[in-house]
Amino acid sequence: MRQRSLVCLLLALAVTASGCTVQRYWGGSSNTAGSGRASVGLVTKTETNPYFVELRNAAGAAAKAQGADFVALAGQFDGDNDGQVKAIENxxxxxxxxxxxxxxxxxxxLAAIDRARKAGVLVIALDTATDPxxxxxxxxxTDNVAAGREQGAYVKAALGGIPPKLIMIDGTAGSTVDTYRHNGFLQGIxxxxxxxxxxxRDNxxxxxxxxxQKMENLLQRSTDINAVYTMNEPTGRGAYAALQARGLAGQVVMGSIDGGCQGVENVRDGLYQATVMQFPRKMAEQGVTAAVEYARTQKKPSGFIDTGSVVITxxxxxxVPSQNTDWGLQNCWGNK
Structure with a gap:
């Protein structure tokens, strides 16, 4: 117990120095190399986004249930690559x-991931693919191209043959998720x-x-729109607020992606017509299960495993295959 407490203290000090945040669950000795006991580290983009909170909680619960040690770190903001590099190194x-x-x-x-793999650490991406x-x-x-395509197909169908006049509220420039969802939406519409x-369009x-703010700026140029793409549900809520202030919310078909409980409620309440649900709990649970298997047998998973997506409207x-918001509220992530 004394050794485990010392390890936790050292990790907390290292993380504090790096500017990351930390959550720990230690199920046993931290010296797991060759022991068959899994020691799982989770690095998320931030610790405040409800999506990543759900992913972290699900991973921690899965680790505890399967007898694995668990530590979770996060960058301080979306795009904090340096924070994630330091977290990997820690x-x-x-x-x-x-x-x-x-x-x-x-x-x-990628460089930090490469060093970790060369040190014998299994590295699994959740939610966001690396390139390569x-x-x-x-x-x-989630297959984010497919999720974007589903959103685009829905918006196109909801326009009923009227040519789109589209505003796109994207995510973080250069992000794989942002690029894939953006491209998929355009394919779908x-x-x-x-x-x-x-x-x-703006990020x-x-x-x-x-x-x-970005939607307000874009609407100053033109209010002649009938469709809006939003990269995720917080973006959708922001876009809706700007549209509502201009009296335009009722004339626009807007879709989103995430599947959080608040997002499903947004659909039910008419903020946007549809969202595409993804399943972070499944990503986390399957990732932890793979980690436990690796510690036990040294067997590694490989390739891209799609955890699925569903249109909620x-x-x-x-x-456009879909489920209604009653189903969505039964299967969403976050606080119901």
């Missing part, structure tokens, strides 16, 4: 045998990037307040 120093990571950038942490994909051993995530039907870094459209 975890390797403390002897974890698996790192689960939602990388802020598809390329920004084989920079990690495996990825458990049937537009090329840069098409004249796109009346405006909001997944933040509600920034999204509202109370206004179903022909040709």
């Amino acid at each position: 975890m390797v120093q403390q002897g974890v045998n698996t790192i689960l990571i939602t990388p802020n950038s598809s390329t920004g942490v 994909e084989n920079a990690v051993d495996a990825t458990y995530a 049937g537009l090329a990037d840069g098409a004249p039907e796109i009346a405006g 909001a870094n997944g933040d509600q307040s920034i999204a509202q 109370d206004k179903p459209m022909p040709g």
Whole structure:
């Protein structure tokens, strides 16, 4: 017990120095190398986004249930690559045998991941793929191109044949998730990037307040729009606030992606017509199970494992498979 407490203290001090945040669950001795006992480290983009809170809680619960040691670190903000690099380095120093990571950038942490893998650590990406994909051993995530395509197909169907006049509120420039969802949406709605039907676009870094501000700025240029793409549900809420202030909310078809409980309630309450639900709990649980298997047998998972996505709407459209908000509230992540 004294050794375990010392390890926790050293990790907390190292993380404090790096500017990261930390959550620990230690199920046993931290010296797991070759012992068959899993020691799992989780690195998320932030600790405040409800999506990553759900992912962290699910991973911690799965680790506890399967008798694995667990530590969770996070960057201080979306895009904090340096914080994630330091978190990886701290975890390797403390002897974890698996790192689960939602990388802020598809390329920004590759060198640190490579060093961890060379040290014998299994590295699994959750939610966000790396570029190249084989920079990690495996990825458990939503197929974000497919999720974006589902959102785009819904918006196109809801427009009922009327040509789109579209505003796009994207996420973080350069992020794999942002790029994949953006491209998938355009595929689903049937537009090329840069098409004249796109009346405006801007990045909001997944933040509600920034999204509202960016939407307000875009609406100052033109209010002649009928469709809005939002990269995630906080972005959707921000965009809605700006549209409502201009009296435009009722004339716009807006979709989003996430599947948080608040997002499903937003759909039910009419803030936007549809959201595409993803399943962070499944990503976390499958990642921890793979870590436990690796510690026991040295067997590694490989490739991209799609954890699925579902359109949630109370206004179903022909040709777009969906579930209603009652189903969504039964299967969403976050506080119900």
